[in-house]
Amino acid sequence: MIDSLTLGEIKIGFIGCGNMSSAIIKGMVQAKYDPKNISVSNRSVEKLHSIQKELNIGITQNNSEICENALVIVIAVKPQMFATVCEPLRNIDFSDKLIISIAAGVKTSQISAFLQHESAVIRAMPNTPSVISEGATGLFANTKCNQQQKDIAEKIFQSVGKTAWVKDEDQINTVTAIAGSAPAYIYLFMQAMVDQAVSLGFNAKDARTLITQSFIGTAKLAQFKSDIQLDDLRQAVTSPGGTTFEAIQSFKNNNFSEIVKEAVNAAYNRGVSLGEAGEEGKPL
Numbered sequence: 001m002i003d004s005l006t007l008g009e010i011k012i013g014f015i016g017c018g019n020m021s022s023a024i025i026k027g028m029v030q031a032k033y034d035p036k037n038i039s040v041s042n043r044s045v046e047k048l049h050s051i052q053k054e055l056n057i058g059i060t061q062n063n064s065e066i067c068e069n070a071l072v073i074v075i076a077v078k079p080q081m082f083a084t085v086c087e088p089l090r091n092i093d094f095s096d097k098l099i100i101s102i103a104a105g106v107k108t109s110q111i112s113a114f115l116q117h118e119s120a121v122i123r124a125m126p127n128t129p130s131v132i133s134e135g136a137t138g139l140f141a142n143t144k145c146n147q148q149q150k151d152i153a154e155k156i157f158q159s160v161g162k163t164a165w166v167k168d169e170d171q172i173n174t175v176t177a178i179a180g181s182a183p184a185y186i187y188l189f190m191q192a193m194v195d196q197a198v199s200l201g202f203n204a205k206d207a208r209t210l211i212t213q214s215f216i217g218t219a220k221l222a223q224f225k226s227d228i229q230l231d232d233l234r235q236a237v238t239s240p241g242g243t244t245f246e247a248i249q250s251f252k253n254n255n256f257s258e259i260v261k262e263a264v265n266a267a268y269n270r271g272v273s274l275g276e277a278g279e280e281g282k283p284l
């Protein structure tokens with residue numbers, strides 16, 4: 001039983017050794033999780049050899065072996081592969097095990113149906129900065145999960161960034177819209193600023209350096225001053241009649257908040273329709 005073990009002793013197995021699971025495994029090892037308690041399976045063998053060489057974790061091409069030997073199983077394959085991966089696992093007794101899925105759009109009820117087992121399932125929605133342990137992950141647990149299983153999932157994703165729980169599974173679509181997809185919005189914003197700097201005669205490389213650092217610095221400051229409203233932080237650096245004030249007025253005149261609202265709603269609605277239509281498998 002998971003309850004009787006401390007986190008460091010729990011065997012965790014990953015199915016799929018792609019970008020996201022490699023990032024999570026690396027984060028766990030960096031967070032001093034014992035590599036001997038981590039194993040991963042993958043369809044092709046090259047990624048397995050490479051991660052074993054780097055981190056000294058267990059590897060296999062046999063997904064059933066992962067499920068039999070681990071108490072926590074993280075399924076990290078593309079959504080369209082999910083049902084195919086689960087089918088050969090149906091004979092395994094998942095009663096004491098925790099399944100964590102990071103696949104976008106695949107619901108906990110679908111996972112139980114694919115495995116033909118009413119298992120403890122947690123859905124996690126990480127984002128790409130997890131690769132450098134600066135990820136943001138939303139988590140949802142079905143009613144079969146106990147507190148310790150939730151703690152384990154939280155610890156795993158805290159090893160690659162920050163986490164937040166949602167109570168309704170539908171809210172995972174909000175996580176996708178505000179965090180999963182957010183790196184792309186931020187790249188879009190940064191690129192638009194770089195482009196404008198260049199058109200003002202500025203060097204593109206230096207513009208990128210200053211703009212990315214401004215995002216990092218502002219985000220860290222907002223985290224550091226988490227007790228102050230974001231609007232108040234903004235107003236504190238917006239003197240009436242100054243340069244920032246002019247830019248903010250321009251954003252407001254062009255309905256910046258409305259643009260963001262519509263974009264977030266579009267991502268949210270797409271997440272809902274992917275889940276409902278069962279056409280998971282499209283990129284976030």
Ligand SMILES: NC(=O)c1ccc[n+]([C@@H]2O[C@H](COP(=O)([O-])OP(=O)(O)OC[C@H]3O[C@@H](n4cnc5c(N)ncnc54)[C@H](OP(=O)(O)O)[C@@H]3O)[C@@H](O)[C@H]2O)c1
Nearest residue numbers: 016017018019020042043044076077078079102103104126
């Ligand atoms: N990337 C993101 O930003 C992000 C964010 C949130 C959630 N996610 C979710 O994370 C999941 C993985 O995404 P990813 O970007 O890491 O994809 P990925 O790099 O393509 O990794 C998927 C891995 O699954 C392996 N695989 C496929 N079929 C398998 C099978 N039958 N048995 C074992 N392994 C199998 C693939 O092996 P091969 O090497 O043989 O192809 C590949 O290494 C997706 O469901 C996605 O929705 C991703």
